[in-house]
Amino acid sequence: MLDPLARLGRAGIDxxxxxxxxxxxxxxxxxxFADLARRPRLLIAQLYAVGVLSLLxxxxxxxxxxxxxxxxxxxxxxxxxxxxxxxxxxxxxLVRELGPVVAALLFAGRAGSALTAExxxxxxxxxxxxxxxxxxxxxxxxxAPRFLAGFISMPLLAxxxxxxxxxxxxxxxxxxxxxxxxxxxxxMQAKIDLQGxxxxxxxxxxxFGFVCTWIALFQGYYAVPTAEGVSRATTxxxxxxxLAVLGLDFILTALMFGD
Amino acid sequence: MRNSRHIEILVGAxxxxxxxxxxxxxxxxxxxxxxxxxxGYRVTARFDNIGSLKVRSPVTMAGVRVGRVSAIDYxxxxxxxxxxxxxxxxxxxxxxxxxxxxxxxxxxxxxxIGLDPGGxxxxxxxxxxxxxxxxxxxxxxxxxxxxxSKAQEGVKDE
Amino acid sequence: xxxxxxxxVKIRDLHYSRDKNHIFKGVDVDIARGGVTAVMGxxxxxxxxxxxxxxxxxxxxxxxxxxxxxxxxxxxxxxLYRLRMRMGMLFQSGALLTDISVFENVAxxxxxxxxxxxxxxxxxxxxxxxxxxxxxxxDLMPSELSGGMARRVALARAIALDPxxxxxxxxxxxxxxxxxxxxxxxxxxxNDASRLTSIVVSHDVQETAGIADYIYLISDGxxxxxxxxxxxxxxxxxxxxxxxxxxxxxxxAFHYRAPELEQxxxx
Numbered sequence: 001m002l003d004p005l006a007r008l009g010r011a012g013i014d015x016x017x018x019x020x021x022x023x024x025x026x027x028x029x030x031x032x033f034a035d036l037a038r039r040p041r042l043l044i045a046q047l048y049a050v051g052v053l054s055l056l057x058x059x060x061x062x063x064x065x066x067x068x069x070x071x072x073x074x075x076x077x078x079x080x081x082x083x084x085x086x087x088x089x090x091x092x093x094l095v096r097e098l099g100p101v102v103a104a105l106l107f108a109g110r111a112g113s114a115l116t117a118e119x120x121x122x123x124x125x126x127x128x129x130x131x132x133x134x135x136x137x138x139x140x141x142x143x144a145p146r147f148l149a150g151f152i153s154m155p156l157l158a159x160x161x162x163x164x165x166x167x168x169x170x171x172x173x174x175x176x177x178x179x180x181x182x183x184x185x186x187x188m189q190a191k192i193d194l195q196g197x198x199x200x201x202x203x204x205x206x207x208f209g210f211v212c213t214w215i216a217l218f219q220g221y222y223a224v225p226t227a228e229g230v231s232r233a234t235t236x237x238x239x240x241x242x243l244a245v246l247g248l249d250f251i252l253t254a255l256m257f258g259d
Numbered sequence: 260m261r262n263s264r265h266i267e268i269l270v271g272a273x274x275x276x277x278x279x280x281x282x283x284x285x286x287x288x289x290x291x292x293x294x295x296x297x298x299g300y301r302v303t304a305r306f307d308n309i310g311s312l313k314v315r316s317p318v319t320m321a322g323v324r325v326g327r328v329s330a331i332d333y334x335x336x337x338x339x340x341x342x343x344x345x346x347x348x349x350x351x352x353x354x355x356x357x358x359x360x361x362x363x364x365x366x367x368x369x370x371x372i373g374l375d376p377g378g379x380x381x382x383x384x385x386x387x388x389x390x391x392x393x394x395x396x397x398x399x400x401x402x403x404x405x406x407x408s409k410a411q412e413g414v415k416d417e
Numbered sequence: 418x419x420x421x422x423x424x425x426v427k428i429r430d431l432h433y434s435r436d437k438n439h440i441f442k443g444v445d446v447d448i449a450r451g452g453v454t455a456v457m458g459x460x461x462x463x464x465x466x467x468x469x470x471x472x473x474x475x476x477x478x479x480x481x482x483x484x485x486x487x488x489x490x491x492x493x494x495x496x497l498y499r500l501r502m503r504m505g506m507l508f509q510s511g512a513l514l515t516d517i518s519v520f521e522n523v524a525x526x527x528x529x530x531x532x533x534x535x536x537x538x539x540x541x542x543x544x545x546x547x548x549x550x551x552x553x554x555x556d557l558m559p560s561e562l563s564g565g566m567a568r569r570v571a572l573a574r575a576i577a578l579d580p581x582x583x584x585x586x587x588x589x590x591x592x593x594x595x596x597x598x599x600x601x602x603x604x605x606x607x608n609d610a611s612r613l614t615s616i617v618v619s620h621d622v623q624e625t626a627g628i629a630d631y632i633y634l635i636s637d638g639x640x641x642x643x644x645x646x647x648x649x650x651x652x653x654x655x656x657x658x659x660x661x662x663x664x665x666x667x668x669x670a671f672h673y674r675a676p677e678l679e680q681x682x683x684x
Contacts, residue, residue, distance in 0.1 A: 041263070047270045055273055084364060091288045122515075130512030133472050134526045134574075135501035141529075156277025163280035166288055182324050185287070186315045187369060194289040202281070 022218050025139065029217070032137070032144030042145040050111045050146065050213075051153030057110055058103055058157045059164055062094075065102060066165030069093055070172035074179070086179050087188035090169035091162075095192060095201045096257070099162030101249050104208035107154060108241035112216035115146055116237040119220025120230035128221075143217050150216070154209025155202050162201065200256045207248060212241045298348040299326065300385040304359045305339045310370050310395025312361055317371045318344050325350040328372065344372065346383070354379040355387065361395035370395055423486070425450045425582060425614045426471060431480035433463070433470060440466055442638035443480070448582075453608050453615040455629035457622070459660070462635050464618040465509070468584045471616070472506060473497045484582075502530055505575030505583040509590060511567035513559040519546070519570050520555040526577045545573040549603060565596030572603060582614040583607070589621040597621075601628055622661055626650070634660060 036043055073089045119142065122128050128138040166188075173179045192198070216237045223233035309331065318326040326346035334341050346353065356377030363370050377391070426448035433441040440463035448454045456464055469475045471482055473489045482489045484500065492500065513522050523542045527533060533541070546552040549569040559567060568588065575583055585604060589597050605628045608615045619625045626632065626646040634642040634649070634657055642649065642657040650661050658664070675681065 044267055044270050045263075047273065048266045051277075052266075052269045052273045055276070081364075084369060095284060095288065125515070126508045126510050126512035127514055129469070129474065130506070130508055130514075130571075132474055133501055133504065133506040133508075134529065135498040136526075136529050137498070153273075153277075156274065156280070159277055159280035159284060163283045163288075166284075180324070182317055182327075183369075186317060186327060188288055190313045190315045192289040194285055198284050198289050201284075 021222065022214070025143070025218055025221060026214060028137075028139040029144045029147045032140030033148065035140050036144055036148060042141070043148055046145045046149035047153060050115070050149040051156065053114075054107055054110045054153065054157055055160070057106055058161050061102065061106055062099070062161035062164040063168040065098055065161075066090060066094060066168030066170075067172045069098075069165070070169035070177070073169075074173060074177045083177075083179050084183040085187050085191075086173045086177075087166075087169070087184035088191040090173065091166050091188045091192050092197065094162040094165040094169075095197045097249070097253070099165065100158045100201050100204035100208055101245060103158040103161040103205065104154065104212055104245045105242055107150075107157060107209070108212045108216070108238055108245065111150065111153070112212050112237045112241050113234045115150070115213070115216040116220040116223065116234045117230060119143070119146075119217060120223035120225070120233050123221065123223060124225035124227075124230060139221075143221065147213050147217055150213025151206070151209045154212070155205040158201065158205035158208075196257075200252075203256075204249065204252050207252065208245050211244050211248065215241045215244060299345050300348065300351075300383070300387075301329065302344050302346060302383050302385075302387045302389060304342050304344060304372070304389035304392050305334070305337070306342060306359075306361065306392050306394045307339060308394040308397060309340045309342060310361055310363075310397055312342065312370045312372070312395065316369065318346065318374065319371060320350070320353070320374045320376065325353070325374070342372070344389075351382060351384075353383045355381050355383055356391065357383070357389060358391045358393065359389040360393040363396065423450075424448055425485060426616070427481075427483040428467075428471075429481050429483075431470065431482065432478040433466065433475070434478055435466075439638055441477070441480075444635065444638070444640055446633055446640065448614060448616055449631060450614050451608075451612055452630040453605065453617060453628050455617045455619060455625045455632045456635060457619060457625060457632060457660070458635035460620060462637070464620075464635065465586050467635075468506065468586055468616070468618055471584065472501065472504060502526075502578055503581045505578070505580040507568065507571050507575050507583065507585045507588060509587045511559070511564075511571040513562075513567055513571055513574070515559050517558075518555070519551070519557050519559065519562070522559065522570060523555075523574045523577055526574060530578060541577065542573075545577050546570075548576070548607070549573045550599070563596075565592050565599070568592075568596075568600065569603070572600075572607075576607065576611075579611065580613070582616070585615065585617045585619070587619055588617065589619055589624045597624060604628055622663060626661070636660075 069090045070086060073086050074083055077083045077086055077089065119128075122138075122142065128142065131138045131141060170184060174181050174184050219233040219237045219240070220230075223229050312328060312331065314328055314331055316328045317324045318328065326344050328342055329345040330343040332341040332343070333339075344359075353374065354377040356379040358375040358377065360373050360375065361370055362373045374389075383389070424447035426446070428444060428446040431441045431444040431446075432439070444467075446454075446456065446467075456467060458464055466475065470477055471484070471489065473492070476490055487496075487500070489497070489500070513519075514525065517525070520542055523545055524538050527538050527541060531538075543552055543555070546555055549572050551566060551569055551573065554562065554566060554570070559570070562570060588600050588604065592600065601624050604615060604617065607613060608628075617625055617629060626649070629646055632644060632646055632649050633640055636656065642654045649657055651658070
């Protein structure tokens with residue numbers, strides 16, 4: 001009769017332990033930033049792995065999302081004779097929500113899973129242990145540059161996603177559907193606010209970049225060092241990151257656009 | 260590290276692309292870039308009420324967009340709104356006595372300025388003013404007037 | 418500094434458990450300076466764990482490990498890292514960094530811990546690779562190496578900073594006879610040429626007994642026997658004889674703990 005209660009307690013303790021370990025790891029990573037300033041090369045290599053390699057999927061997805069938004073938006077807006085506001089709709093959706101959120105989901109799938117697998121395999125093949133025995137702190141040397149790279153790349157990827165989405169929306173809306181060129185941009189510029197929309201979108205993507213990279217590194221670092229363990233950790237990275245992004249998006253949206 | 264130069268270049272390109280995208284969002288998508296004008300000339304028009312006219316709203320003639328609203332000010336002595344219009348350079352033959360009206364696109368759409376050409380031989384130039392204007396139709400006012408006149412009728416009928 | 422006669426590593430009453438498994442139940446081991454000490458025992462007795470405890474990567478439940486008179490587990494992190502610079506460890510898998518070449522792997526500790534110029538690093542790396550006979554393989558990636566070669570590269574990396582002590586984790590496992598012979602010779606000659614202290618953890622009796630100066634036998638969390646190799650072969654302890662000679666049955670039973678076979682089959 002007390003078994004479910006005990007299990008609940010056990011799960012609670014485990015969760016707390018995980019959270020504690022996650023924060024300790026984060027602390028270790030952040031303390032590695034000082035070293036990083038002396039070795040920018042480490043960061044550049046990770047910016048390549050995390051940012052450049054995610055660029056293609058983000059760029060293509062952004063363009064298509066913008067095109068689809070434009071197409072769908074046109075059919076609805078034209079029923080009210082408001083197709084002039086197509087630009088606003090496309091840009092607002094992208095800058096406020098879809099840019100940061102979809103880019104973060106793609107980032108979790110593309111870069112996050114790769115980070116987890118890489119770190120997990122390094123642990124499984126004793127490379128992290130080996131570094132430790134060489135008096136090199138793997139959290140500072142291996143995790144910190146990856147974390148910073150994720151944090152820097154995410155807002156840039158989100159901005160590229162949104163920008164290409166707007167361009168894609170422009171080509172469909174103005175090029176294919178015949179919305180007025182000037183109205184598309186002027187309405188957009190009149191309604192989209194640099195502070196309220198663009199800046200908040202960037203803040204969102206910074207938060208998502210932080211959380212996604214953190215989850216990915218945590219899962220990799222604490223993955224059970226076997227083939228199965230690493231594969232499970234990789235799956236967890238994608239699942240946890242996606243849920244975290246969507247949950248945080250709701251909270252951030254409520255905070256930013258709520259009033 | 261092999262190809263480290265190659266990687267550096269790609270990372271540089273990525274960072275540049277990201278910054279360009281951010282710049283694009285700030286300047287082209289949001290309202291920060293509204294100061295960019297290009298060639299053309301500026302005229303002003305005074306209205307009693309501009310409704311929900313905004314900076315960057317279109318200015319049209321015969322339905323064709325010829326410019327944009329570039330600034331909206333308030334003249335505190337005459338209690339009028341002073342609207343600056345930026346007209347594109349190629350539309351340089353707009354009669355001085357043209358009539359500026361504020362219209363609404365569709366029932367709920369955005370408001371814009373429509374110019375009806377006058378008969379004058381001289382054309383608008385930089386710094387000119389459109390003297391003839393018609394204010395925006397404010398829906399609440401029209402409804403209010405309608406209800407008021409109905410009420411008046413009711414009083415008369417008694 | 419402790420005197421020369423004092424052992425380099427002193428392990429006293431070491432207890433360690435993981436997930437309720439008691440791996441060590443009071444182990445006492447002394448590692449003599451300048452010698453090759455072997456720690457042997459059947460698989461799963463925590464020999465690798467012992468090396469990680471010595472390296473300060475794991476913490477014991479109780480008991481102490483002193484290296485050169487300092488308690489490894491009471492050191493500040495920065496001191497521990499300084500200590501590790503004077504220790505080399507050869508992992509079973511080699512633990513080479515897979516994304517950089519052989520040359521860079523060996524250069525890694527030098528680049529990390531010394532301000533040496535590139536030309537000097539190059540010379541040192543080539544010398545270390547020469548010592549393990551792999552100077553020609555410097556441009557290969559770790560994935561292109563055979564298991565034995567990877568272990569030799571890892572050995573070159575472990576000695577890159579000229580440590581005072583090297584720990585070998587199962588250096589002979591899964592090697593063909595030739596690379597086994599190469600490794601045996603390397604361990605002994607490195608030890609004698611540079612006055613190293615070596616700890617070899619292994620269950621390969623013949624090879625280990627061939628190079629070790631002193632052997633500890635660990636089983637079931639305790640040191641069951643110790644001595645010089647010749648003595649161990651004819652140990653009074655029945656268990657030692659069984660292990661050293663590789664007899665299939667004896668005090669260490671062939672069967673894993675289980676209920677009686679009849680009972681199991683009937684049940």
